[in-house]
Amino acid sequence: MRSAFLLFRLSLKRIRILLCVTGLLLAGFQALRVHIAASHSANDYEQIATLLPPSVRTILGPSVASVLSFNGIVCGGYFDLGIVIALVVLTITLATLPAVEIETGFADLILARPIRRHWLITRTIALVLLSILLMLFMIMVGTWAGMALFAPPGASGLPAHQIASLALDLAMLLLCWGGVAMAFGAACRPGVARPAASLIAFAALLLDYAQKLWPALECVGWLSPFRYFTPFELVMGDPLPVENLLVLGAIAMTGFTLAYFTISHRDISR
Numbered sequence: 001m002r003s004a005f006l007l008f009r010l011s012l013k014r015i016r017i018l019l020c021v022t023g024l025l026l027a028g029f030q031a032l033r034v035h036i037a038a039s040h041s042a043n044d045y046e047q048i049a050t051l052l053p054p055s056v057r058t059i060l061g062p063s064v065a066s067v068l069s070f071n072g073i074v075c076g077g078y079f080d081l082g083i084v085i086a087l088v089v090l091t092i093t094l095a096t097l098p099a100v101e102i103e104t105g106f107a108d109l110i111l112a113r114p115i116r117r118h119w120l121i122t123r124t125i126a127l128v129l130l131s132i133l134l135m136l137f138m139i140m141v142g143t144w145a146g147m148a149l150f151a152p153p154g155a156s157g158l159p160a161h162q163i164a165s166l167a168l169d170l171a172m173l174l175l176c177w178g179g180v181a182m183a184f185g186a187a188c189r190p191g192v193a194r195p196a197a198s199l200i201a202f203a204a205l206l207l208d209y210a211q212k213l214w215p216a217l218e219c220v221g222w223l224s225p226f227r228y229f230t231p232f233e234l235v236m237g238d239p240l241p242v243e244n245l246l247v248l249g250a251i252a253m254t255g256f257t258l259a260y261f262t263i264s265h266r267d268i269s270r
Contacts, residue, residue, distance in 0.1 A: 003113050003114060003115040003119075004115060004119045004122070004123065007110060007115065007119060007123050008123045008126055008127070011097065011123055011124075011127055012127065012130070015094065015127070015131075018090075019131055019134055019135075022086075022090060022135065023134055023135055023137075023138035024138065026077075026083065026135060026138045026139050026142060027138040027139065027141050027142035027145070028142060029077065029083075029142065030077040030139050030141075030142025030143050030146060031142045031143075031145050031146035031149070031150070032146070033073060033074055033076060033077050033142075033146065034074050034142075034143065034146025034147055034149075034150045034151065035146060035149075035150040036073065037070045037073035037074050038070065038150045038151055038152045040070075040073075070152075071158055071235070072235050074143065074146070074147070074158060075158065075162070075163075075166055075231070075234075075235050077139050077142065077143065078139065078163075078166035078167060078169075078170050078231060079166070079169075079170065079229075079231035079232070083139075084170070084173070085205075087132075087135055087170070087174055088173075088174060088177050088201050089198065090131065090135070091128060091131070091132065091174045091175075091177050091178045091181065092177060092178070092181040092194060092197045092198055092201065093194065094124070094127050094128050094131055094178070095124060095128050095177075095178040095179075095180075095181035095182040095185055095197070096181050096182070096184065096185035096190055096193045096194050096197065097124050097127070097185065098120045098121065098124055098182075098185045098186055098259075098263065099184070099185040099186070099188060099189055099190040099193045099194075100190045101120070102189075102266075103189055103190050103191075107120065117263055117264055118260055118263065118264065120263055121182065121186065121256070121259045121260050121263055124182060124185070124259075125178075125182070125256060128174075128175070128178040128182075129175070132171050132174045132175060132178075133171070136167045136170065136171055139167070140163065140167065143158065143163065162234060162235075162237070165234045165239070165240040166231055166234050166235075168240065168245070169229060169230065169231055169234060169240060169244075169245075170229070170231070172229075172244075172245050172248040172249060172252075173225065173226070173228075173229045173248060175248065175249070175252045176225045176248040176249075176251045176252045176255075177197070177201055177225070178252060178255070179251055179252035179253065179254065179255025179256050179259075180197055180200065180201075180251065180255045181193065181194070181197035181255070182255050182256060182259040183254075183255040183256075183258040183259050183262070184196050184197050185197075185259065186258070186259035186260075186262040186263045186266065187258075187259075187262045187266065204223070204224040204225055204226055205224070205226050207220070207221060207223065207224040207226075208221065208224040208226035208227050211224075211227075225247075225248060225251055228241075228244035228245075228247045228248050229244070229248075230244060
């Protein structure tokens with residue numbers, strides 16, 4: 001157990017700067033979103049809504065009015081496309097760490113000590129979970145700081161349950177892709193694992209948008225994990241669907257299980 005803890009601490013030390021800088025950027029950007037949202041009036045949001053192209057209205061659906069509001073802009077930090085992509089890429093990078101260690105021979109040095117192979121995966125799961133929690137915490141810090149500094153007078157604070165639902169929804173999506181990437185990372189070289197997981201995530205994102213624009217694709221739209229990421233409904237005040245969390249969690253657990261099985265049978269000398 002001590003060797004496993006030392007492995008986790010070493011891995012965390014190697015990525016601490018990446019996590020700290022990314023977290024600070026997310027917190028600062030979220031505070032900036034609050035400032036931008038506070039600088040516009042309700043009339044401005046109505047004018048923006050009228051200028052949206054039909055395709056964007058189709059994607060947003062009935063949540064247009066909720067998203068294009070002060071609360072909607074502030075909550076956007078939890079589902080902004082750029083932030084979601086950045087966090088998915090970060091998660092995939094961390095989840096494929098075993099592939100890098102095997103490729104560089106560092107895994108041989110680790111396993112030369114009295115430590116079982118499964119700790120390579122257990123350590124990686126712990127790193128992914130810690131990074132997800134840290135990133136979401138920093139977004140929340142940015143939200144609270146921005147509301148305290150820039151919220152207009154009379155603006156009601158964001159409901160705590162809404163923020164918690166948005167954060168949990170995003171966390172489960174990231175954990176899902178962490179499981180997918182970890183399965184690839186345990187089986188493939190880093191030059192294959194990371195591009196494969198990234199391309200699958202990109203294809204799933206495109207499929208989710210395509211099935212919203214073209215209903216004929218709904219028969220295969222369920223294959224995309226992004227289908228079960230429903231922040232727009234949460235902004236409207238709807239409860240977080242438990243079945244969506246179960247689907248994302250099941251994908252993550254399947255990936256973790258495959259990673260454990262693969263790493264236990266893989267010849268890491270190659």
